[in-house]
Amino acid sequence: MTGSTRSSEGLDVRRRRLLFRSWHRGTREADLIMGRFADAHIGGLSEAELDEYERLLDALESDLVAWMTGQREIPAEHDTAMLRRVRDFHFNAGR
Numbered sequence: 001m002t003g004s005t006r007s008s009e010g011l012d013v014r015r016r017r018l019l020f021r022s023w024h025r026g027t028r029e030a031d032l033i034m035g036r037f038a039d040a041h042i043g044g045l046s047e048a049e050l051d052e053y054e055r056l057l058d059a060l061e062s063d064l065v066a067w068m069t070g071q072r073e074i075p076a077e078h079d080t081a082m083l084r085r086v087r088d089f090h091f092n093a094g095r
Contacts, residue, residue, distance in 0.1 A: 006039040015042050021057050030061035037086045052082035
């Protein structure tokens, strides 16, 4: 069980793959951060936003969690609008 509340039904192949990857990061913390965001937003992201989200998914889960929780400063190459959007979603309890 992933914890996902969203079905992949109706999503194109790329969005299905990204939804799956979001919930299978390797650590439960990263799964919850990325998976909850994907559940809420994957269907409405533009192609450019999907590109940016996919790059974010390529980051190590330990780095991702540290950036999201403020334990580590975000490197310039990862300090993107998408990372800020995911972080804001996470800290605003999914609103």
